[in-house]
Amino acid sequence: MAIKTFTTGEVLTASDTNTYLANSGMTYIGAYTATAATLFINSCFTSTYNNYFITFQTTSVTTTGSFQFKLRASGTANSANYYYGGLQYYTTIGATTQQGNNDAAMIFSAASGSATTYSTIQVSMPAVAQPTSIIIDSTSYFSNYAGASIRGYHGLSTAYDGFELTMNTGATITGTIRIYGVRQA
Amino acid sequence: MTRPIISGINMETGEIVEREMNDDEHAQYLADIEASKGMYPDDLAG
Numbered sequence: 001m002a003i004k005t006f007t008t009g010e011v012l013t014a015s016d017t018n019t020y021l022a023n024s025g026m027t028y029i030g031a032y033t034a035t036a037a038t039l040f041i042n043s044c045f046t047s048t049y050n051n052y053f054i055t056f057q058t059t060s061v062t063t064t065g066s067f068q069f070k071l072r073a074s075g076t077a078n079s080a081n082y083y084y085g086g087l088q089y090y091t092t093i094g095a096t097t098q099q100g101n102n103d104a105a106m107i108f109s110a111a112s113g114s115a116t117t118y119s120t121i122q123v124s125m126p127a128v129a130q131p132t133s134i135i136i137d138s139t140s141y142f143s144n145y146a147g148a149s150i151r152g153y154h155g156l157s158t159a160y161d162g163f164e165l166t167m168n169t170g171a172t173i174t175g176t177i178r179i180y181g182v183r184q185a
Numbered sequence: 186m187t188r189p190i191i192s193g194i195n196m197e198t199g200e201i202v203e204r205e206m207n208d209d210e211h212a213q214y215l216a217d218i219e220a221s222k223g224m225y226p227d228d229l230a231g
Contacts, residue, residue: 036190037214041196042193042194043195044196104217105217168220169218169221
């Protein structure tokens with residue numbers, strides 16, 4: 001529902017502008033760029049939002065493998081209870097299935113060398129003591145690989161305040177994470 | 186022996202942390218690598 005409906009010739013005031021800025025669809029929470037084997041964000045999930053939109057862009061990895069997403073609580077990652085399924089896409093053979101049943105992480109896009117990867121991660125209800133929904137879509141361009149679409153949940157009824165990204169081959173990642181909270185009403 | 190680096194930020198305070206993995210983090214790091222073996226088609230294997 002619109003906050004205010006403008007009519008022809010009406011002046012857009014500073015007050016109107018500030019109201020719209022304060023009530024945008026998404027609120028930028030922050031960003032972090034680093035080169036490390038584990039990139040983490042703490043204290044980004046709070047009671048302010050139920051849903052979060054995360055972008056993850058990488059410019060290099062030191063060893064070919066797949067990215068992993070894990071939730072964190074008070075600075076410690078949870079490495080169990082990730083349930084998910086999805087598709088890995090290849091330019092030569094189309095899609096193959098991927099699944100995890102009580103895995104140590106949600107595994108998503110593959111990455112290799114200096115091929116840039118782009119991922120969007122939607123996380124729902126992470127800061128509430130109930131299972132956390134996670135949807136990840138990714139693209140990458142190397143060899144015959146094209147990307148991935150993975151969705152599922154973390155099954156513990158635990159409240160989390162952060163997350164981390166790693167590679168399951170232990171590679172060092174150079175990348176940028178940006179986090180947005182989705183407006184509630 | 187040098188361990189892999191873990192790097193991150195606390196969004197509430199702005200504090201940035203960059204250090205070597207501790208014992209628990211390193212053990213999980215090695216377990217994740219072990220679990221990933223054989224996951225890829227040959228042409229994607231590093």
